[in-house]
Amino acid sequence: MELLHWLNAQLLRMQWLSDLVAWLLQSLGLDPASRIGGSVHFFIYDTIKIFLLLAVLIFAVSWVQSHFPPERTRRILGGMRGLRANTVGALLGTLTPFCSCSSIPLFIGFTSAGLPLGVTFSFLISSPLVDLASMILLASVFNWTVAISYVAVGIVLAVAGGTLIGALRMEGQVAEFVTRVPAVELAPQAMTRRERAAYARDQVVEIVRRVWPYILIGVGVGAAIHNWIPQQAIAALLGQDKWWAVPVAVLAGIPVYADIFGTLPIAEALVGKGVGLGTVLAFMMAVTALSLPSLIMLKRVVKARLLATFFAIVAVGIVVIGLLFNATAFLFT
Secondary structure (H helix, E strand, O other), X not given: OHHHHHHHHHHHOOHHHHHHHHHHHHHOOOOOOOHHHHHHHHHHHHHHHHHHHHHHHHXXXXXXXXXXXXXXXXXXXXXXXXXXXXXXXXXXXOOOOOOHHXXXXXXXXXXXXXXXXXXHHHHHHHHHHOOHHHHHHHHHHOOHHHHHHHHHHHHHHHHHHHHHHXXXXXXXXXXXXXXXXXXXXXXXXXXXXXXHHHHHHHHHHHHHHHHHHHHHHHHHHHHHHHHOOOHHHHHHHHEOOOOOHHHHHHHHHOOOOOOHHHHXXXXXXXXXXXXXXXXXXXHHHHHHXXXXXXXXXXXXXXXXXXXXXXXXXXXXXXXXXXXXXXXXXXXXX
């Protein structure tokens, strides 16, 4: 057990990196315990840690994902129906390290291929919300109980949301051009190890290039919250005893467009200031699954009633999840 704690501290939390940054700041005459020194330490340490973990994890996830190209995913889901299909769709979504906007082209392809609407929505909800990389990054910030629980409830939300949308039989609410797109059947091409490595490397470069501004902004906001905003002020607005904290967090997350990687430093800082775990997880979920840019893109492929139904189901689900996490916070300490 002690070995596991040591590995978690050194490999995921990178305590060695935190100590190294603190030593470097002290060598430059900057006290890490001061406000300015603490902000600089938070920014440097979290930025390096997130990018290191992100590169390693995206490479590993992309290697796995190379075994599940869209054509193969479509064939797997095409032979299933009902709850099983929704569950597999949600699980396959965890293998795609995409943001919500990047998932929409796959949604179009799956829908045009004739997959059940509910199954494609299970995939659409799951893909930006949960993936293996986010689970390990959450473990590096909080702990494994929080990380696994987050992924579990995210998958449940994706399955439940897709199942409900499927039960409402809203196929007529999909834009006509989507259903008219011809499905192209492509034979899956086997990839060599070198090709998989090249694919994974390209995914790392592409995703890091796409998310690095949001990570830097998130770390900067987290550093400001951690060292400059009084705990009393944050607790007064978003404290664990405030019933409105979770709905406010969800509403605050909708206008923000970022990956989960950019919201992690903010979540870490908010929890450190006494904000409920469920509140910060609800904020992260809203940012990744209900961001305004992704809703605008989705409006181009579905009609208003289906978009409103999707938004309501996911928003209510996130609020319920946040409240449950806050109510059971003692289980995650």
